[in-house]
């Protein structure tokens with residue numbers, strides 16, 4: 001098998017195809033801390049793309065409650081178990097000094113591609129470790145919603161169970177869609193060559209005219225985001241709302257400006273920011289400190305990939321929830337968790353400004369600028385390790401620009417407030 005470089009693992013890895021990369025890559029950051037599980041994103045996607053016969057069970061975007069929820073049921077626990085069985089005791093990270101090529105450390109275990117080396121099935125060599133969910137596992141997409149886990153306190157009660165840095169009783173919402181992976185499992189496994197990654201934006205699509213419904217992609221996608229449709233006998237998946245990315249929605253993009261997807265733009269929790277990052281021919285992200293996604297993911301490492309150890313180099317990134325026990329988060333997001341939470345607990349001036357950009361415009365922000373404002377507050381923060389830190393808050397203005405360098409948003413760190421004159425509004429308080 002050829003060797004490719006996976007920066008999320010901090011090492012080269014085996015993959016069925018040679019390196020080949022788009023010029024821009026679709027990517028997104030989700031701030032788990034802010035999600036209210038309203039499922040607006042889920043329904044925005046469903047009402048746009050999967051409302052037809054044969055698609056009833058399809059949720060290209062879903063929001064599940066961890067640790068028990070999952071769609072299909074137990075998708076992640078099942079694959080983690082399979083990887084452990086393939087490499088008992090070996091699925092481990094090694095700490096190394098963070099570099100651009102290995103920002104989280106080095107993963108010494110086996111990816112879904114490496115776990116099946118020299119394995120064969122009826123069709124020939126296996127391309128990726130995976131499984132086909134049963135019909136039952138595709139039932140009840142929101143099973144275990146808001147089901148918590150945890151322990152009683154010392155005195156046998158639940159008192160004080162929700163105190164930082166880690167709640168004793170906890171759950172959190174995990175928002176999921178296709179990660180438009182750099183090394184997609186679905187694409188690797190397709191015997192028809194029906195799955196391709198677009199060179200202009202890295203969106204992964206299934207060519208419906210080539211697909212014969214073998215479901216190899218459903219089996220091999222570790223995130224279970226390729227789905228089989230019985231009415232057409234083909235597989236389907238998230239299309240990254242590519243007409244919007246191409247700037248073809250006449251209402252949002254009158255001049256062809258790239259716009260964010262439906263699930264992103266509908267989010268009332270303002271947890272989502274999606275965009276495009278520039279990639280070179282070796283797959284390296286081009287350094288661009290003024291691209292908000294580059295800044296959050298590569299510069300500040302506040303947003304982390306979901307199960308990077310699977311090896312597909314997913315392009316969805318998550319700001320981890322502050323209150324969740326760290327061992328659970330580390331198995332899910334890798335060793336970058338402590339660093340990410342520390343930054344989120346007390347964001348500095350630059351970070352606070354960029355965090356304001358979430359859900360301020362439907363057009364994709366390619367560049368931002370910050371205009372300095374006055375200092376408006378000082379807050380004492382208890383950090384996750386118990387130390388105290390003083391956060392200084394400045395009312396800076398952050399400005400976002402679209403692909404054509406036109407200003408599309410201007411907002412301040414402090415939300416503006418309006419006081420209504422009491423003599424005009426009897427209900428004013």
Ligand code: SF4
Nearest residue numbers: 035038039041267269
């Ligand atoms: S729309 Fe936003 S807040 Fe609501 S469930 Fe989706 S990600 Fe969470």
Ligand code: SF4
Nearest residue numbers: 178179181185186221
């Ligand atoms: S998340 Fe799954 S369906 Fe999407 S690109 Fe990655 S492997 Fe393919």
